[in-house]
Amino acid sequence: MFSDSEENYLKTIFHLERFSKEGVSTNAIAEQMHTKASSVTDMLKKLSDKKLVNYVKYQGVTLTNEGKKTAAKIIRKHRLWEVFLVEKLDFSWDEVHEIAEQLEHIESDVLIEKLDKHLDFPKFDPHGDPIPSKDGTFPERDKVLLSEIKVGESGVCVGVKDTSSSFLKFLDKNGVALGKKIKVLEHEEFDNSMRIQIGKESMTISHMIASNLYLKTN
Amino acid sequence: MFSDSEENYLKTIFHLERFSKEGVSTNAIAEQMHTKASSVTDMLKKLSDKKLVNYVKYQGVTLTNEGKKTAAKIIRKHRLWEVFLVEKLDFSWDEVHEIAEQLEHIESDVLIEKLDKHLDFPKFDPHGDPIPSKDGTFPERDKVLLSEIKVGESGVCVGVKDTSSSFLKFLDKNGVALGKKIKVLEHEEFDNSMRIQIGKESMTISHMIASNLYLKTN
DNA sequence: AATAATTTTTAGATAAGACTAAAAATGTAT
DNA sequence: ATACATTTTTAGTCTTATCTAAAAATTATT
Numbered sequence: 001m002f003s004d005s006e007e008n009y010l011k012t013i014f015h016l017e018r019f020s021k022e023g024v025s026t027n028a029i030a031e032q033m034h035t036k037a038s039s040v041t042d043m044l045k046k047l048s049d050k051k052l053v054n055y056v057k058y059q060g061v062t063l064t065n066e067g068k069k070t071a072a073k074i075i076r077k078h079r080l081w082e083v084f085l086v087e088k089l090d091f092s093w094d095e096v097h098e099i100a101e102q103l104e105h106i107e108s109d110v111l112i113e114k115l116d117k118h119l120d121f122p123k124f125d126p127h128g129d130p131i132p133s134k135d136g137t138f139p140e141r142d143k144v145l146l147s148e149i150k151v152g153e154s155g156v157c158v159g160v161k162d163t164s165s166s167f168l169k170f171l172d173k174n175g176v177a178l179g180k181k182i183k184v185l186e187h188e189e190f191d192n193s194m195r196i197q198i199g200k201e202s203m204t205i206s207h208m209i210a211s212n213l214y215l216k217t218n
Numbered sequence: 219m220f221s222d223s224e225e226n227y228l229k230t231i232f233h234l235e236r237f238s239k240e241g242v243s244t245n246a247i248a249e250q251m252h253t254k255a256s257s258v259t260d261m262l263k264k265l266s267d268k269k270l271v272n273y274v275k276y277q278g279v280t281l282t283n284e285g286k287k288t289a290a291k292i293i294r295k296h297r298l299w300e301v302f303l304v305e306k307l308d309f310s311w312d313e314v315h316e317i318a319e320q321l322e323h324i325e326s327d328v329l330i331e332k333l334d335k336h337l338d339f340p341k342f343d344p345h346g347d348p349i350p351s352k353d354g355t356f357p358e359r360d361k362v363l364l365s366e367i368k369v370g371e372s373g374v375c376v377g378v379k380d381t382s383s384s385f386l387k388f389l390d391k392n393g394v395a396l397g398k399k400i401k402v403l404e405h406e407e408f409d410n411s412m413r414i415q416i417g418k419e420s421m422t423i424s425h426m427i428a429s430n431l432y433l434k435t436n
Numbered sequence: 437a438a439t440a441a442t443t444t445t446t447a448g449a450t451a452a453g454a455c456t457a458a459a460a461a462t463g464t465a466t
Numbered sequence: 467a468t469a470c471a472t473t474t475t476t477a478g479t480c481t482t483a484t485c486t487a488a489a490a491a492t493t494a495t496t
Contacts, residue, residue: 005453026474039454041475046452058461058474088306089332102324108317114307223483244444257484259445264482276444276491 002050004105007074008033009043010052011104013063014071023060072136078104079125079132080115086126087119093126144217146182147192147210154183154197155215162212171213174203182215220268222323225292226251227261228270229322231281232289241278290354296322297343297350298333304344305337311344362435364400365410365428372401373433380430389431392421400433 002010012032016024026044030037048055052067063071081103085096113134116122123139124130130138143158157180160167171177175198185202186195192207220228230250234242244262248255266273270285281289299321303314331352334340341357342348348356361376375398378385389395393416403420404413410425 003452027472035453036455037474038456038476042453085329089329089336091328091332095328099324099326099329102326103321106317106320106324108320110309110313111303111307111317114309118307221482245442253483254485255444256446256486260483 001107002070005043006047006050006052007070007105009040009047010063010067010071011074011078013053013061014068014075017062023054023056023062025060069136072132072138074104076132076134076136077106077112079129080112080119080122082125082127083119083122083131084115096126143214145211146184146194146196146213146215147207149184149215149217151184151187153217154181155217156181157213158216159214160212161214167209167212170209175199175201176213182213219325220288223261224265224268224270225288225323227258227265228281228285228289229292229296231271231279232286232293235280241272241274241280243278247279287354290350290356292322294350294352294354295324295330297347298330298337298340300343300345301337301340301349302333314344361432363429364402364412364414364431364433365425367402367433367435369402369405371435372399373435374399375431376434377432378430379432385427385430388427393417393419394431400431 009029012029013024016028016032020028026037026040029040033040044053044055044061047053047067048061051064052070053061053063055061078100081100082093082096085091085099086093091099122131130140132138144155145161146155149155157176157178159178160171176182180198183197184194185197188194192210193204194207194210195202195204227247230247231242234246234250238246244255244258247258251258262271262273262279265271265279265285269282270288271279271281273279296318299318300311300314303309303317304311309317340349348358350356362373363379364373367373375394375396377396378389394400398416401415402412403415406412410428411422412425412428413420413422
């Protein structure tokens, strides 16, 4: 159906689209794929002809619905293969990416559905990233309050429960933002305060704070 | 290391080499691969430059040791993946070839060794074809006496136990030869005689005969 | 052995994907 | 608003793998 190269572009655009509200820039794609801007332009024209992206010269690209569906399918395959490699072949989660980059291009719908079944229909890959379903929808991320997380474990900040501006201001002042990784270092029993690590900094936060911050774990 | 196309050529030459004592002809390769003779010539030059084949213009090709090793590795991957598809994903043996054609090009030595282990080091694929080991050697085919084979099952003639000329003459007269497929139709309990099918012919043979003929079963 | 038939190779073209270098468009400063 | 810097596109080249058509070598036939 599509070449490996086309699939890789779609996948990259899909991932970049989640971070920029505007169309994805040629250079951003080039950098992500370790290729040159001119190569990207060539490919964007081709993908546009195939109705997989909305492309206007100098304006960046977005995926069409068809493009999104195709990208989701590739990501589905990639992540299912990662689960296979870790769960069935005993790879560790940091060794599987390169191999999955190859496996994701294997073309067979039956194969991927049988693999899904064999793995017992996993919802998340070994890195905790969601596996889109056959129709291209992504499962909702598990979010857990920071206060629920055990010592030694970590997660990435994905939202807040208390949306008051004073809380948000506090978070901002302390370097807590969406996407930041937080590790729980200590849990003080008597007042449920926690010592956490954000980047290289560590700090102590009250239970009040910890019970209003959502993290994605695993 | 090598492109998918180069690997496919090596594999094809490897298979064709087993049937012709001479070098493999350009046309034979072209036919097998559904491509044109001129394309084959181009590739043979490239493979020759890479020391994977011994190629002399107009004389056909043979694989070098390096070429044989490489071909065996691809066949190993192909057949291990076939075992995986049938044993783990519940494909039937006739559905797996095309998918394995894709999977055989996935590049990762660790992957293939882990897959081998996961499958418990199989020696034959679902079609009964031998799986070469890591070092490129093919396991000896299981041979079974015809007399041991159950009704309904079949095998291919691979040798004799009694090597007397009278026995060989008998086999010859009845159209039994190396490579012939034999199916067991009936097994008469009282004298252990068998009714077998060879090609379109069926015939009855004594236990004496059946217990001196080796078949490969699948 | 000379000619015919077949096989194989060469020559030249095409398509995909990537690159370099130059041109065009867009964005930013003074 | 004009000039500078950056981004993006175009134009042209390269590589890999393929093809067609024609030329060369080999094999078969009479």
